Amino acid sequence: MIETRARTIDGKAAAQHVRARVRERCEQLKARGVTPGLVVVLVGEDPASQVYVKNKDKAATEAGFSVRTVRRAATTTQAELLALVRELNADGTVHGILVQLPLPKGLDAQALMRALDPAKDVDGLHPENVAALALGARGLVPCTPAGCIELCDQLGCSLAGKRVVVIGRSMLVGKPFAFLALARDATVTICHSRTSDLPILCREADVLVAAVGRPEMVKADWIKPGAVVLDVGINRLPDGRLVGDVDFVRASAVAGAITPVPGGVGPMTIAMLMANTLTAAARASGHADLAFGR
Numbered sequence: 001m002i003e004t005r006a007r008t009i010d011g012k013a014a015a016q017h018v019r020a021r022v023r024e025r026c027e028q029l030k031a032r033g034v035t036p037g038l039v040v041v042l043v044g045e046d047p048a049s050q051v052y053v054k055n056k057d058k059a060a061t062e063a064g065f066s067v068r069t070v071r072r073a074a075t076t077t078q079a080e081l082l083a084l085v086r087e088l089n090a091d092g093t094v095h096g097i098l099v100q101l102p103l104p105k106g107l108d109a110q111a112l113m114r115a116l117d118p119a120k121d122v123d124g125l126h127p128e129n130v131a132a133l134a135l136g137a138r139g140l141v142p143c144t145p146a147g148c149i150e151l152c153d154q155l156g157c158s159l160a161g162k163r164v165v166v167i168g169r170s171m172l173v174g175k176p177f178a179f180l181a182l183a184r185d186a187t188v189t190i191c192h193s194r195t196s197d198l199p200i201l202c203r204e205a206d207v208l209v210a211a212v213g214r215p216e217m218v219k220a221d222w223i224k225p226g227a228v229v230l231d232v233g234i235n236r237l238p239d240g241r242l243v244g245d246v247d248f249v250r251a252s253a254v255a256g257a258i259t260p261v262p263g264g265v266g267p268m269t270i271a272m273l274m275a276n277t278l279t280a281a282a283r284a285s286g287h288a289d290l291a292f293g294r
């Protein structure tokens with residue numbers, strides 16, 4: 001029997017808290033004559049993407065937004081998608097555009113991201129938003145790393161002066177989280193597949209973020225006693241179970257607080273998408289006082 005000492009971080013409750021704040025501000029925006037509008041673009045039939053899009057649609061409806069999913073066949077051309085993005089950019093009722101990734105083979109996701117109006121890029125992947133994050137300027141921040149920061153805030157875990165280690169350097173999670181933590185005055189180490197002595201580096205972390213995509217790679221003895229562990233990974237095992245990048249059961253005996261998978265970081269991603277859409281709508285309509293964050 002493994003002794004549990006960590007607090008399990010309830011991502012569902014934390015996400016509900018964010019979504020309640022979004023709903024409240026949505027009401028206020030509506031009272032000023034603005035209904036936040038989100039369009040999700042889904043290309044092809046990827047089963048996981050279908051589920052994600054359905055969940056986003058449901059969350060946006062619950063927030064009080066106007067939401068629609070634009071579906072296109074996997075055979076859609078890049079030119080057709082670019083034309084769709086331009087049309088949505090020009091539509092004043094649309095404040096947020098999300099192109100569900102990954103796209104079918106042959107389509108260039110980067111080029112589509114560049115075509116988005118950065119003010120409507122609620123995934124925070126347009127180069128202008130990436131640059132804003134690096135510069136500490138106002139922009140839209142990728143939802144998953146923003147959700148990790150929100151979890152720290154709700155835990156009362158200040159990052160100032162802390163050693164933060166991020167495993168993973170993607171533009172979606174690892175790098176933006178590192179910039180967000182740096183902006184909060186953490187001392188940040190970014191690790192990746194070529195990092196030497198990964199367990200030793202991880203053991204230095206007061207806050208450890210795993211965003212790799214390898215089931216239960218992070219072992220209990222990689223964790224500093226009492227550390228906060230945020231597990232971003234979502235991995236499906238052959239037996240159908242979903243697990244994170246951290247060996248949750250054993251890590252729980254060492255960490256101070258840890259997110260489970262599922263029910264940890266995942267729900268925060270959708271909640272932060274709602275927060276980004278609200279922010280985009282508030283700024284675009286001249287009601288920036290209702291926006292979240294910078």
Ligand code: NDP
Nearest residue numbers: 144168169170173192193211212213232233234265266269
């Ligand atoms: P990517 O595949 O883009 O990046 C994975 C990163 O992990 C890369 O930087 C890679 O290094 C690094 N890596 C791979 N193997 C190792 C290793 N053995 N040791 C150390 N580092 C390694 O993935 P994402 O960032 O998009 O996603 C990461 C995980 O998070 C996935 O499981 C994904 O499903 C999940 N996810 C969850 C979300 C949520 O809402 N909870 C949202 C987004 C993602 P290198 O750069 O050298 O290749």
